[in-house]
Amino acid sequence: MPDAAAMPDDVTILDDAAMIERLQRGAFAYFTSYANPENGLIADTSRVDSPCSIAVVGFALSCYVVAVRRGWLSREDAALRTLKAVDFFWRSANSDRADATGYKGFYYHFLDMHSGRRVWQCELSLIDTALLLAGMLCAACFFDADSEPEAQIRRLVHDLYRRADWRWAQNDSGTLAQGWKPEGGFLHYGWEGYNEATILYVLGGGSPTHALPPSSFAAWTITYQWENLLGRNILYSGPLFTHLFSHAWLDFRGIRDEFMREAASDYFENTRSAIAIQREYAARNPRGFAGYGADLWGVTAGDGPGPDEMQSSGRDRRCFGYMSRGVPYGPDDGTIAPWVMAATLPFDADSALRGTRSLLARYPQVLRDDQFTSGFNPSLTEQATGWLSEGCYGLDQGLLVMMIENQRTGLIWQLMRGCAPIRRGLRRSGFAGGWLDDVA
Amino acid sequence: MSLERVKTGAAAGDQDNYLRRVHPAGWHNPTPRAQYDLVIVGAGPAGLAAAEAAVRLGLSIALVERACIGGNSLNLGSVPLKVLVRSGNLLAGMRDAVRYGVAHTGTAQADLGAVMLRMRRIRSRIAEVQSVERLRACGIDVFFGEARFAGKNRLQCGTQQLKFRKALVATGARPKATTIPGFERIGYLTSATIFDGDALPGRLAIVGGGPLGCELAQTLARLGSQVTIVQNEPKFLPLEERDAAEILSRSLARDGVVTRLNTTVVGVRECGGRRWLDTVSNGAKNSIAADAIFLGIGRTPNVEELGLEAALVDYAAHEGIKVDEHLRTTNPHIYAAGDVCLRHKFTNVAQASARLAVANAFAAKRRRQPHWLIPRCTHCDPQIAHIGMHVRQARQRAIAVHSFTIMMQDVDGAIIDGTDVGFVKIHVRAGSDEILGATVVATRASDMINELSVIMHGNIGMRRLADILHSYPAQSDAIRLAAVAWRALHGSAVPPAPVRRAAKAAAAART
Numbered sequence: 001m002p003d004a005a006a007m008p009d010d011v012t013i014l015d016d017a018a019m020i021e022r023l024q025r026g027a028f029a030y031f032t033s034y035a036n037p038e039n040g041l042i043a044d045t046s047r048v049d050s051p052c053s054i055a056v057v058g059f060a061l062s063c064y065v066v067a068v069r070r071g072w073l074s075r076e077d078a079a080l081r082t083l084k085a086v087d088f089f090w091r092s093a094n095s096d097r098a099d100a101t102g103y104k105g106f107y108y109h110f111l112d113m114h115s116g117r118r119v120w121q122c123e124l125s126l127i128d129t130a131l132l133l134a135g136m137l138c139a140a141c142f143f144d145a146d147s148e149p150e151a152q153i154r155r156l157v158h159d160l161y162r163r164a165d166w167r168w169a170q171n172d173s174g175t176l177a178q179g180w181k182p183e184g185g186f187l188h189y190g191w192e193g194y195n196e197a198t199i200l201y202v203l204g205g206g207s208p209t210h211a212l213p214p215s216s217f218a219a220w221t222i223t224y225q226w227e228n229l230l231g232r233n234i235l236y237s238g239p240l241f242t243h244l245f246s247h248a249w250l251d252f253r254g255i256r257d258e259f260m261r262e263a264a265s266d267y268f269e270n271t272r273s274a275i276a277i278q279r280e281y282a283a284r285n286p287r288g289f290a291g292y293g294a295d296l297w298g299v300t301a302g303d304g305p306g307p308d309e310m311q312s313s314g315r316d317r318r319c320f321g322y323m324s325r326g327v328p329y330g331p332d333d334g335t336i337a338p339w340v341m342a343a344t345l346p347f348d349a350d351s352a353l354r355g356t357r358s359l360l361a362r363y364p365q366v367l368r369d370d371q372f373t374s375g376f377n378p379s380l381t382e383q384a385t386g387w388l389s390e391g392c393y394g395l396d397q398g399l400l401v402m403m404i405e406n407q408r409t410g411l412i413w414q415l416m417r418g419c420a421p422i423r424r425g426l427r428r429s430g431f432a433g434g435w436l437d438d439v440a
Numbered sequence: 441m442s443l444e445r446v447k448t449g450a451a452a453g454d455q456d457n458y459l460r461r462v463h464p465a466g467w468h469n470p471t472p473r474a475q476y477d478l479v480i481v482g483a484g485p486a487g488l489a490a491a492e493a494a495v496r497l498g499l500s501i502a503l504v505e506r507a508c509i510g511g512n513s514l515n516l517g518s519v520p521l522k523v524l525v526r527s528g529n530l531l532a533g534m535r536d537a538v539r540y541g542v543a544h545t546g547t548a549q550a551d552l553g554a555v556m557l558r559m560r561r562i563r564s565r566i567a568e569v570q571s572v573e574r575l576r577a578c579g580i581d582v583f584f585g586e587a588r589f590a591g592k593n594r595l596q597c598g599t600q601q602l603k604f605r606k607a608l609v610a611t612g613a614r615p616k617a618t619t620i621p622g623f624e625r626i627g628y629l630t631s632a633t634i635f636d637g638d639a640l641p642g643r644l645a646i647v648g649g650g651p652l653g654c655e656l657a658q659t660l661a662r663l664g665s666q667v668t669i670v671q672n673e674p675k676f677l678p679l680e681e682r683d684a685a686e687i688l689s690r691s692l693a694r695d696g697v698v699t700r701l702n703t704t705v706v707g708v709r710e711c712g713g714r715r716w717l718d719t720v721s722n723g724a725k726n727s728i729a730a731d732a733i734f735l736g737i738g739r740t741p742n743v744e745e746l747g748l749e750a751a752l753v754d755y756a757a758h759e760g761i762k763v764d765e766h767l768r769t770t771n772p773h774i775y776a777a778g779d780v781c782l783r784h785k786f787t788n789v790a791q792a793s794a795r796l797a798v799a800n801a802f803a804a805k806r807r808r809q810p811h812w813l814i815p816r817c818t819h820c821d822p823q824i825a826h827i828g829m830h831v832r833q834a835r836q837r838a839i840a841v842h843s844f845t846i847m848m849q850d851v852d853g854a855i856i857d858g859t860d861v862g863f864v865k866i867h868v869r870a871g872s873d874e875i876l877g878a879t880v881v882a883t884r885a886s887d888m889i890n891e892l893s894v895i896m897h898g899n900i901g902m903r904r905l906a907d908i909l910h911s912y913p914a915q916s917d918a919i920r921l922a923a924v925a926w927r928a929l930h931g932s933a934v935p936p937a938p939v940r941r942a943a944k945a946a947a948a949a950r951t
Contacts, residue, residue, distance in 0.1 A: 123722070184723015189674040189702060192682045225681075225831045227843045227865070228925050230850075236683075262840050262870070286849035286860065328847050329683050329863070331690055 011367065012360045016353055023342055023356075024404040026370025028067055030397035031060045036113050040085025043113060045374075046391035051110040051119045055128040057085055058135030059398025062249070062412055065142040066405045079149045082139045086156040089132075092116055094163070098182045105163035106180070107132060123179035123187055126169055130200035133161055134249045137203075137422065141415040161421060166204035166212045174219030176204065176212070191220045194237045198267065199246035206425025217257070217429040226263045230280045230328060233265065234273040238326015240300040240340050241399070243271040247347075248402040251413035254434025255426065271347045279351060281327040289334035290378040290386070295351075295358040298340035299327045302396070303375040303389035305335065334379035335387070338363075339372035339396045345407035371397065454557070458564035461571035462508035462515065469583045472602050476502045478801065479595050479604035481587050481746070484511020486610035486778030488570055489791035491580055493798040501580045502602050504587045504595065509570055511612050512631070513787045519566060520635045521655055523559040525819045528662035532695065532821065540858060550663040553638040589751035592771055596747070606773050606801040609753070609761055610794060611746065613739035613779035618647075622708035626715060628733040640665050641732035645717045647705050648736035649676040651818040654688060656734060658820050661697045668698040668728050670705055670719060677818060681831070684824045684881050687862060691821060700728075708733060741780045759783075766806040767797040775801050786816055815893040817886040822848075822862040825889035828877025828896055831867055840870035844902070844922040848882050851921065853913035859883035864918040866892070866902070868926060873901035880918075888916050895919070902926035 011019050034043035034050070042060045044053035061082055067073040073081075092101035099117045101107060108118040109125035140157035143150035171177045177186040191197075201220065204212035227236050237243065246252075252267035260266050265273075282297035301324040325331050341355035360367060365385045366376045374393040378386035405411050416422050417435050426436055459465065477499035480487045487503060488510070494501045508515045527550060534548035568574075575582050583597045590596040594603050615630035617623075631652060644660055646653045649671025657669040669676075669692065675685040676692070676699075692699050703721040710716070717728040741760030748755050754770040755761040761769055761781040768775050775797040778790030789812055800806040817825035834841045845865045854860040862881035869876055878892045895905060905923035910916060 121724070181723045184720065187702075187722050192675075222835050223832055224835075225843050226841065226870075227845055228929060229845045230847070231925065231928070233842075233929070284850065286847075286855075328849070329687065330861075 010360075010364065011370070012357055019357075020342070020345070020353075020404055020408070022370055023367075023372075024066075024401055024408075025070070025072060026367075027339070027372070027397040027400040027404075028063055028070075028072060029369070030371060030392055030394060031063050031067075031401075032073075034394065035060070035081070037081075037084065038114075039088040039116055040081060040083075041088065041111060041113055041116060042394055044110065044395075045393050050113075052113050052116070053110055053128065053394060054107045054125070055109075055131040056394030056398060058128075058132035059248075059395060059402065061085060061132075061135035062138045063398055063401045065138060065415070066401055066411060068142070069405070069409065069411055075145075076149070079143055079147070079153065082143065083149050083153050083156075086136055086139070086153055086160060088116055089136075090156045090160055096182055102129075103180065103182075104165040104168050105129075105160070106165075106169065109179075121181070121183065123181050125179050126176050127178070127197055127200050129164065130197070130203050131245065133164065133203055134199055134416075136160060137419050138249060138412060138415055141419050161203075161207065162209045164203075164207065165210045166207050167210045169204075170212065170216060174216060176200065176216065192223045194224050194235045194242070196237075196242040196245035199249060201429055202246075202250065202422060202425035202431075204425065205428035206421035206423070208421070208424075211424075211428065214428050214430060221257065221259050224259050226259075230277050232273045232276050232280075233263070234277060235259070235263070235265075235267075235270050236329075237274070238299075238329055239324045240274060240278060240298060240326075240337070240344075241302075241395075242300075243274040244340075244343055244399060244403065247271055248399055248406070249412060249416045250422065250426075251406075251410070251417055251435065255431045255436045256433050257430045268347065271344070275344050275348050275351055278327060279355075286328075287332060287334065289332070290381075291336070291362070292334075293358075295354045296336070296362070297355060298336040298338070299325045299332055300337045300340050301325065302335070302337045302393065304333060305375075305377050305380055305387040306333065333377070335375050335377040337372075337374065337396065338366035338376045339374075339400050342372075343396075343400045343403040345403055346410075349407060372400070454561045454564045458560060458567055461564065461567040461573070462510055463505070463584060464572055467572075467584050469585065469598065469600060470581045472502065472581065472583075472600050473500060475603040475605065476500045476581070477605050478502075478798065479504065479602050479607045480610060481595065481607065482511065482610035482612055482742075482778075482780070483509045483582075484610060484612045484778065484790065485513050485787045486612070486780075486790035486794040487511070487608070488794075490608050490610060490777060490794040490798045491575065491578075493795045495578045495580065497798070497802055499802065502583060502604070503575060503580050504583045504585070504597050504602070506584070506586050509572055509575070509582075510567055512614075513790075514563060514566060514570075516632050516635065518787060519563055520559050521631070521652070521659070522819055523562050524555060524663070525655055525659050525821075527555045527558070528659035529821055532662050536858075550640075552640045552663060555663070556635070556638050559635065586745065588745065588747035589753070590747060592751055593773060604773070606775065607751075608794065608797055608801070609746070609748075609769070609774065609776040609780055610778045610790070611742040611780045612790075613741045613760075613785055615735065616738040616740040618735060618737060620705055620707060623733075623735065626708050626710055626733070628708075628735045630735050634734060641730075642666065643729060643731045644668075644734060645670065645715075645728050645730035645732070646734045646736060647717070648738070649673065649678075649701070650736060650738065651677060653734070653736040654692065655819050656736065657697045658692055658695050661692075661695045666698075667696070668700060668717075668730070670700045670703050670717065670728070672702075672704050674702055676701070677824060680818075680824055680826060681865075681879055683863070683865070684826075684879055687822065687881050688818075688820055688824060691861070695821075739779060739785050743780060765808040766800045767793060767809060768800065768806075784812065784814055786814060788816075789814055813893065813896055815889040817889055819886065822859070822881050822883050823885035825880045825885035826877070827889055827892050828875070829867060830877060830879075834867065834869075834876055839876070841867050841876060842870045843867045844925045846918040846921045846925065848915065848918060851913075851915060851918045853915045853917055854882065856913055857883070857915070859915070864888065864922055866919070866922045866926075868902055873903045873926065873930075875901065875905075878919075882915055882918070884915055888919065891916055891919055903930075 041052035042056045043050040064078040068078045094102045106129040109122040136157040171186040175191045179187040201217040278297045282292040283294040285292040306321040345352040373389045375389035380387040479502045483505035585598040587597045643666045646669040661667040707718040743755045761776040763781045777794035777797040779785040815827040848854040848862040849860040865879045867877040880888045902923045906927040
């Protein structure tokens with residue numbers, strides 16, 4: 001352990017590089033603290049009895065790669081952790097039984113941490129499977145040595161990716177179903193507008209066995225709107241995470257699909273616009289929430305107070321509990337995600353740093369053991385600290401680790417640029433230009 | 441004024457006046473002429489608009505109505521419901537008054553009986569201008585009774601036969617029935633029956649998340665019912681865009697409506713003295729207890745019992761009467777207009793189509809049905825209005841669109857009023873300033889969309905719109921601000937706006 005002098009309580013006194021390193025390492029600690037070493041599964045949240053979220057496993061697999069590069073895990077340790085997880089999924093029950101782990105190469109959103117079987121009658125989740133597979137493919141790209149564990153990781157990931165039956169998941173329609181349940185079949189909420197699912201369609205398009213036709217991505221993107229909002233052009237989606245999830249793996253700089261070619265933008269630039277809109281909205285602060293400002297922003301999906309009305313600074317506010325928040329269209333109940341400003345580092349480092357610093361200087365309680373809480377609402381004054389989410393969420397921590405690394409070294413982006421399924425899927429979805437045109 | 445005075449003071453005559461205007465008691469149909477230039481079947485918005493147009497042409501007219509002059513719009517639909525919406529909005533405003541520094545003693549609450557009295561008074565008042573008396577004064581022969589075509593140019597109304605040169609079928613539509621088990625046996629409310637009673641249902645389950653279901657859900661929840669709304673689809677108002685529908689979802693929830701999206705009703709039953717709505721959502725079964733069930737799943741055209749076969753008029757049960765681009769049916773002497781033949785079942789379209797049908801029936805040169813540019817509005821709080829193309833429709837036709845959005849929270853007029861939820865979104869053809877469509881979500885979106893209707897009908901582009909003065913402060917200034925955002929993006933090097941005729945005239949008047 002570093003000595004106490006090098007680990008001050010107040011991270012804001014550190015210079016930018018040191019502060020970022022601290023935050024990244026703090027976030028990474030989630031994946032060693034809330035893992036089941038027997039099967040490689042990672043808990044959804046730090047709360048007692050939290051089940052595993054398969055998406056969090058996908059983030060974990062990518063974060064192990066970062067940890068090796070940072071010297072926080074040995075390559076062997078990281079490879080073994082990775083192998084545990086991919087081996088678990090390869091051997092897991094993949095059938096239409098209600099208590100299986102997955103079906104048709106996709107997996108249930110939440111799994112029992114020990115048995116690895118479906119809990120809560122949750123859905124077989126397409127997007128969460130995509131995030132899991134993205135993490136697996138990232139690991140397969142990184143672990144390129146001839147050693148048996150690393151070779152085995154690559155073989156298993158190859159097979160796991162080939163097993164996912166994307167054509168089945170289309171349920172005879174243009175777009176993908178959002179999920180499936182053994183009790184009621186496919187869930188289809190309709191695809192309307194942009195969201196975090198780009199990586200889902202890219203992975204589906206890149207499949208060597210059950211590739212989605214290009215028309216599938218087009219059937220989704222036909223619902224996009226190019227919008228001028230708060231003075232910025234944007235392909236809007238409210239919650240900030242939707243502008244970050246696919247981007248954690250995919251380097252969208254310079255590559256464009258048909259929509260972005262027409263709009264003369266790209267998905268990297270679009271995330272910059274989303275950040276600018278978040279900042280502008282927070283500066284205007286139409287609902288008068290405490291804390292909000294150009295350097296304190298970050299409305300996204302996450303834990304929150306509520307659902308009951310809570311008293312706040314003499315005004316009644318309605319709060320929403322865990323939900324997908326977004327601005328400027330709402331919903332916004334004054335809850336921000338304290339981690340999300342730092343997660344935008346690779347897109348707008350200056351805004352991310354200023355925001356994170358101002359948050360930590362004003363509300364140091366959002367950071368516990370160097371880990372950001374999922375949600376924070378300073379408008380609610382029942383407690384002196386404002387409302388703070390209990391514990392941490394794996395998705396938040398994973399995204400933060402990856403995005404900070406993309407800012408520092410571009411490691412994940414670089415690995416994924418060389419990932420054949422990703423390149424294939426992007427091209428099949430109509431992406432071209434930039435690094436995608438380079439010979440792999 | 442106390443609530444009691446409202447009730448007792450409301451002339452018992454309101455209802456009498458109303459009936460006298462829309463369907464007088466003891467009415468005797470006139471003796472028919474040997475032949476009418478135009479026989480109109482149905483005296484709803486389409487029939488009345490047709491009658492008015494025909495009067496202007498100096499035609500002899502018979503107007504046949506089986507129920508009440510004014511049709512659904514006045515008697516069962518738009519007008520009565522919007523009166524309730526107004527009371528609900530007022531009540532919500534009173535509960536919110538303290539935010540404006542305004543206190544009132546006691547608890548604001550609604551008395552549905554008094555609300556219904558007001559509704560009847562308003563209905564009566566609106567009925568006056570289209571009353572039987574006035575129609576007769578215009579020379580129109582008004583017949584009450586069931587009508588049936590008895591041949592290609594004859595209509596049977598009771599024992600009387602009306603011969604016509606031309607006829608217009610404007611029988612409208614009625615609430616769509618359902619085949620879901622239990623509904624017919626247990627009974628349910630529709631827009632045709634909901635305004636009969638004076639008591640608010642304790643627990644109301646609404647099936648259908650279209651405009652009617654949403655307006656009713658929010659209003660009755662505000663007035664005091666416990667409302668659950670069940671919608672088969674992923675969002676309310678499936679015709680509207682995501683951002684609008686999501687704001688509506690939240691505003692329903694804010695007012696205490698329990699919302700159930702992606703939920704299918706599979707049956708209704710009675711058990712333990714209660715009604716239960718059985719639902720399935722993503723494979724999970726559920727039951728909703730209710731005292732009353734409202735069914736609002738769309739409208740079905742009134743084509744039955746009209747003897748359309750005898751008149752050689754083709755129709756289909758769901759799509760209604762088949763008309764060509766001139767609104768002519770398969771019988772060249774019979775036209776149709778409004779809900780009975782059109783997909784867009786709106787009062788304004790019904791009226792416009794009726795005027796066109798009458799013109800086509802009697803003019804030497806027929807005009808085609810245009811692509812109606814229809815402003816429409818759902819009267820929830822905030823209201824949700826749309827005109828023209830949706831982005832998705834444009835993109836499906838390979839038209840690139842750039843949408844310019846102004847959030848109401850950034851509009852001074854809305855901030856001042858404390859009604860700053862919503863937005864104005866104007867869809868512009870990329871690379872030009874042509875407005876293709878617009879969505880407005882705002883407290884008075886029903887009025888704002890009419891400004892956009894004028895703008896679009898007047899072919900005013902974003903460039904000119906940015907320079908059109910609006911009163912300040914006003915919510916509708918959001919429309920101008922969207923154009924200002926367009927101009928900001930397209931640079932200051934915009935060519936000067938063309939001199940408008942009105943401005944020229946004004947300049948001439950000054951000299």
